[in-house]
Amino acid sequence: MTASHHPLPETLISYVSGALPNATSCVVACHLSMCGDCAGHIRRLEIVGGVMLTNLQTARADDATTEKAIALWSSRTLADEPLPGSAASIADPLLPSPLARYMGMSGAQVSWEKVTTGERHYRVALPKGSGQIRLLRLTPGQRLAPRAGVEEVDLALVLQGAFSDSSGDYVRGDIIELSGDMPRDVRAVADIDCICMVASGPRPTNMHRRDRVRTGSFEAKPFLPDRHFRDIQSPSRVLMASAVVLVGIGLGWWLRGGKADFPSADNLVRIEGNRLVATGPLQTALQSLPSGGKTTAALPETGKLRLNVAMTFQNQSGDYCRQYNIAAASSGDHASGDHVGIACHVGDEWVVRMQALVPPASSAAQRTIPAGGGADPAMDAAIGALIDGDPVVGPEEAALMRKGWKK
């Protein structure tokens, strides 16, 4: 399969130099996995890098420097990061190998969140400051509805089906670069769902060398955080206040038994003194589901429910915490709203720190729970008050899971 639409030359150059933000780089990497021509361009640009590196005029290292460095190595080993050639590819009919490997799941396991009729999203968890990657799914004939978070797209890569806009038709492997808004007339045109991987922000156009800040001993570029992480980093008083209210209402409501069409807290938590400890399927999900993963459970009195884990992070005490969603699987698409909560691993238990009820939006388009990650802005703010460092994702999360979430 050969793609017809490719990244711009300057984007490939910036990719090779490492100057692209994470989210954009990831989309380019996925395109490269599907496009031999562009993979060849990258090889050639790395040769350019090699020539330029070799041509740098420097004196040879003297013997003392060489011996000193070699002596140092005897007492240390390189961090266990994958170097070129160390990872195994994953074959998946939907997700390109780099994305499938990063997400640790196949395309069939993606838990799509409905945005509007005919449109679903899944948000790929990335560390803060990386920008956003979303998977966008449109049913045949569906037009993309403009909304916040979708307009500011830098790159879009088609993974399945096809879409068209005023600039042409795009099929699997094709990439479109957008200097501004997502085209307003995007429409899925094939007879199967169109699925795209879209990347947005932080926008390098706002970065200048004079604005660099020092982090550690390197001048790091101050990537503008995306909408989601801006909330996490600087939760406003209003958001924090609303989070507290939601947490109180959500947890109290839940413990009192909830609504008839929504599972109560029975079989999901137990009260130990002043702590609420996850149990049953909630405990199992927190213990063993990767971020973005979902499962269902049938409880004797409350019926079938859907659980998914959206994010893993470390709090200021060093405990590993996970954000989860619970919804009644039998009540349609969020008919009664979702419970969105945070539980932290303390000792050998998952202690529920907070929980919010996110009521069903009055219209589907107003829903605020992004697929697979985040919740509503209030919960984002609550996470922002707890989180210390970046979200734990991919292989790091899998390793923690294997270790039983020990600190």
Place this chain on the structure above:
Amino acid sequence: MSEQLKKITEARDAGAFRSLFATFYPKVRAMLIRQGADRETAEEIAQDTMLAVWNKSYQFSQERGSIGAWIYAIARNLRIDRLRKQAVWQRFYAEFETMERLQSPVEEMRSWELEREDIEKALAGLPPEQLQVLQLSIVEGLPQTEIATKLSLPLGTVKSRMRLAFEKLRGAREREI
């Protein structure tokens, strides 16, 4: 240079490695300093880069075109990891690196050694202003906007110079076929 790497891989030849180290360690360190690292960090990453060359020499293949290109890629990956304190990009990149390279029929006809020779010739023939933006991106790791600021040029001019340089590098290959 590739003979030295072969000796490192097959015989763990410390002498061959010392020679590679003496050549490339100062260059990698100099590149990192240009990219904004302080002296200590540049030395650490340069040492890690060379340590990776020693430990992973078996992963080098001629399709890299040159040892310089391989070392450039390792140093860049380690820099990004240190700079962003996260390994997302690197994981994605490592994945791309391991995939079987999808070759077009044109590429199958040419060796990467010839490719490198063509690229060296094309670089030597680039107009200075195009070579400059390429160096600022590839050696100094600057985003396009920072290149525009540094050179007091409109962003569009930087992009167009990059495109022209890219086309000339690509054109050199196609002319040789």
